[in-house]
Amino acid sequence: MIKAEQKPVDEILDFLKPHRKILLAGCNACVAVCHAGGEKEVGILSSALKMARKKAGQKIEILEDCSTRQCEPEFVQELKEKAEEVEAVLSIACGVGVQTVARMFSDIPVYPGLNTTFMGETDELGVWIERCQACGNCVLHVTGGVCPVARCAKQLLNGPCGGSQDGECEIGNDVPCAWQQIYDRLKTIGQLHRMEEIIPVKKWGRESRDKGPRTISREDLKL
Amino acid sequence: MVESFSPRIVAFCCDKSGYVAADMVGKLRLSLPESLDIVRVPCAGRIDALHLLQALEKGADGVLIFACHEENCQSLTGNIRAKARMGYLHGIMERIGLEKERLDLCNLATNNGAKFAETVLQKFDELKKLGPSPVE
Ligand code: SF4
């Protein structure tokens, strides 16, 4: 899932300076799971912002809401009435949600309250770790379920670099070498021969952003 | 004005320690400030960052958490979690210019009525010096 963390409150306060009434909109999907942009976080941020502005002698009125999924226009539509009442929207969804809101309420500023960081899993309570970079052509079947794009510091696709030492990546900081993990895992599942399969270089367009934002188009689903 | 200022304190009390200690204050015939509000919670771990921050936003000059001693929480880590949440909020308070002293934690046991009263009174005096909350 998408992982994000809240921007420092002072940064948010800075871009909210010109506004006196805003809508603070969270998202109950990914960012709620990583405790950055769900209903509770809407409450905490709202409270902090109101206190800071009161202290500065510039009160701010904050309407609060939390969409089921802010990256879906149908759910964002539900914010319409509130959005019409305010000068700006502060969204604490991921960058996708912020852009959906900005597109749908095109006549008012929409600000991001989070830094969207990566797609990852929960490592332990309160710790999240990157696992996928949406490269567009998954190779996990070759690499034993360990992603070399997201987990190798050099994104090497065909075996480790010379810096892999005792299972650790040469960048240090106790980061495991992804290729050691791939090797160990392939060995465990009896597929070590996969190490010899060549993973080709990534293709233009579908596997990179060189041709602009990537799109998925499904004729069978279109109206 | 500061002379007559009586700081409003909200104390979140764990049912297994702080609340019992608060109850003992009366039996010990010690007195507590009238402006103290006690919120009884089943465990300090139940106190969410949102509750603490909203207490400050809604008019408390100071907020206290009374939790069990470390390694003595009946729910294992409720007190540690309360402490971590306080740390998280201290970070936010710092960024919005709210004194960290307005949010504090005290670890105690059920028989610590005297410590409860002493902590509240100390915080009361500290807040008196600090002045009313700038966000009231
Ligand atoms: S190979 Fe590509 S799609 Fe598969 S997990 Fe890695 S980045 Fe994601």
Ligand code: SF4
């Ligand atoms: S040590 Fe391993 S993870 Fe680090 S850059 Fe080299 S191959 Fe990648």
